[in-house]
Amino acid sequence: MKQSTPFTLVGLLAAVLLGSSPGAEAADVIKFGVSTPLSGPAAPWGIPHKGATELIFDEINSQGGLEVGGKKYKLEVVAYDHKYVIAEGAATVNRLIAKDSVKFISILGGTVVKAVEETVNESRVLNLPLAYADGLVSPRNPYTFHSFPSPPETVTFWNWIKQHHPNIKRVASITPNDDTGWWSLKVETKYVATLGYEVVAREFFERVVTDFNPLLLRVLAQKPDIISVLAAPAGSVGLIIKQARVLGYKGRFIHIGQMDTSVVAGIAGKENVEGTWVHGYVQTPLPEKVKNWQARYTKKHGEWNATSIDFANPAFAFVAAVKKAQSLDPKRIAEALSTVEFENLWGKAHFGGKDYYGIGNQIIYPMPFSEVKDGVAHLVAQLSPPHN
Amino acid sequence: MTAALLVQSAVIGLSIGSIYILMALGLTLMFGMMHIINFAHGAVYMLGAFAIYYVYFQWGAPYFAAFVLAMLLLGAFGYLVERSIYRPIKGGVEPTLVALLALTTLLQAAGYPVFGTLDKHVPPVFSGTRNVLGVMISVERLMIIPIAGALVVGLYLFINKTRMGAAMRAIEQDKEAAALQGVNVNVINGLAFAVGFALAAAAGALMAPIFKLDPMMGEQPLLKAFIIIILGGLGSIPGAILGGLILGLIDSIVATALGAEPAFLLSFVFIILLLLWRPTGLFGHAL
Amino acid sequence: MPSNARAATVFVAVVALLIALPFVGGDYYIYLFALVFINVILAASLRPSLTCGQLNIGHSAFMCIGAYTSALLAKNLGVPFEVSLLCGALLAAVVGLAIGYPSLRLRGVYFAMVTVAFVEAIRLIASIWVPLTRGNAGLSVPKPSLLGMSLATRTSQYYLALVLMLIVLVILYKLERSRLGLVWKSIGMAENLAQSLGVDIANHKLLAFTLGCFFAGVAGAFYAHFIRFLFPPEFGFLLATNILVYNFVGGRGHFAGPVVGAVFLSLLSEPFRGSPYETIFFSIVMLLTILFLPGGLITLPGKLAGLRRWRPTSGTYAPPASA
Known part of the structure; x- marks a missing residue:
């Protein structure tokens, strides 16, 4: 038995190596x-990230594909699960680039994209992250085109609040204790301070925490x-909302990032x-174009997910840039992305923000902003970012 | 930190502590009987919560009926786990532990496709709030104390006043001697699994309306329960109660003063130091 | 053929295959196998401690210490990789000694729980000590270098990982085959008996534990410069239990057990990358192995051979015994 052990290893190795020969690549697939x-x-x-991308690609494929330089190409999604774990993220991105030859x-x-920043740059692949x-978004990452509005863009909503709700003066901030949370808090509190708000509490929590009472005691004391x-x-x-209401908090809550408000309303209770x-995450009234998207998405995937509206951006941007560049060279597509204007589900979109980034x-x-009324997110305004 | 804030956080701490105790009870019972740490306790807690989600919220059964059903179902599951995992391994502590870890991973991973990926909720069973020493506490949280108390008393009566309880105590003291006296060790081990799992399910069923539901929801309570039973001494029920209250207070007061992470770190450092000082915890007996 | 010679032949064949891999396999397999090598070091580093009968669920903490020490030395002070790796491993060993010494009097599950608590404590320190570690923002780490040359390519990093793994495995194998290894085994099998024979249990256990911490630190240091991004939540309970599971699934009866376990489980998820059922499959395999192969995967060929030769005709058949 002792001697057969290493043979197991050899067998395993051989099996993996045999499986490693790259399959014949279809020339007309992107x-x-x-x-x-x-x-x-x-x-x-x-799931909606993958689902939205697949839907857009499927619709183009069903019309014969995407025409580049006079030739029709089929679009194909190669999706891997990184479970929000760094090592898995690095492995999937390496697999995409090195094994599947994806460009x-x-x-x-946030953490996954930061961990593979250099791999992406060195391989000169085009990245359209969420x-x-x-x-x-930095001159160090020329091939990265961030396809979702970040806090520097969505803070613009505070101008609307200042105009429509002048009685709000004291702001408290509670965010997850990681890079995403820190950056969001830094950007938002800095912006609201310039608008004249007083930031009275800055708190961070571990993502696994479920009992926010100790933290809320501190915040509500302010x-x-x-x-x-x-x-x-x-x-x-x-x-957070449920427990803050029990402790007697009467004020409002705001989340200027993507959040499924139906889940929030379920946990906290509609009235809270x-x-x-x-x-984002608008439920009603939906513009015609989004309503149409909802119907198509539900038909393809069975289950509607409002997060898919904004997570469709990478696919829209990519298709528009390839059409404009008429090339499959990441560099040419990147150049096209810097200048192309395209339609997403909320209107005209482009890549910009040079003054800020x-x-x-x-x-x-x-960008759409909504207010929750009776547990449902109602669209209140569509606003452009502070920078263009 | 003002005196008022200190009192408030202490009250919150006791309410958090009673939740922890509930989680630690079944864990410490199973350790006392079989000297195994039930790593699947968190996953069973999760299943108990989802049982309430379906039976009470989705299918509309009365809450207490759903609660009892959750305990029975997962108690039966515990018996099954004893039969199919613990018994074939023949009581090896380490392989059992790894098998229970594997079971946990399986239940959690299967939870996403089965229950869906979005966080679920169960509407509150008790509504309203009460002012306790200057801090508002929801009635649903206050109700944990009598229910946890009832479970502790029930467990005490079961262990001390029934034949099966006597057999369990006999095994806890000396497995071979108990077997010679005609105690069917296999059946009683199965029973210990059933009771332990049912208690985890009760904790999950009680927490479901208070927190949120997702397949990973048992991880944090499990880590907390580990700390508590080490603090109190493995296998000791009074130890678990004391440990739960101590940890609840640490978590709340330190978290209010310094933040949640330092509180969590402190609890781990505290038990490392405690174990080095008293290798079997506050109430534990030697192995 | 004597089993030792045969094992040596196979070992040489495997190493030759691994050396050849960059010429045969694609870039991705180089990357994947370097990760597998890290897991092999981690799994093997736990073995001395397990052999002594310690239920150790603490190795992600020592990996974390090795990783952060090496990363910070290289990043902030420009210390060359070979030095920073050694410092990381040494610090892991020193901390291991400090925690291992007072834990010696803890038995069984209490020991296991202290190691679990230690994993959480180290993870939380890494996440709270923001000025040093950047906490949960994550720490980016420079590439490894050797003798002043930066190992920029995946291939060079792959060979570095291979060499590290081989060195660690050879050292651990020699130790296990020495008198020391026998003492460890005797402590693990019958601690009281060993004690009555005059074996210094405490010091031997401590040595096994500390050595394991050192090699976990080596794995951590290489991991830091290979993945090049450290994030405290990843060094938690889950990773610690994975390292333990490698040993159990591979088999604890043989030196190659943890190696087989780590290789098998690390590669198992590969065909399922795109599937949300990856973890489900993984845990079912884990459970089945524990239930039906109590000796681990390493006993599988023996069992299969046993099935094939169940008729007592073959003289070469020896019943599988835990070596």
């Missing part, structure tokens, strides 16, 4: 890699008028969520 959480706690983001990818998740991460929960996941926000402001690689479009 592969688009998606590295996203498909299982685990972050899957509610990853265009979209990665979801992630809040400090320094992601008597805030509004509590920002930017970058917190919907489940945590539901618990009333008046909460949120970016030093490079024009941030998606800019009229």
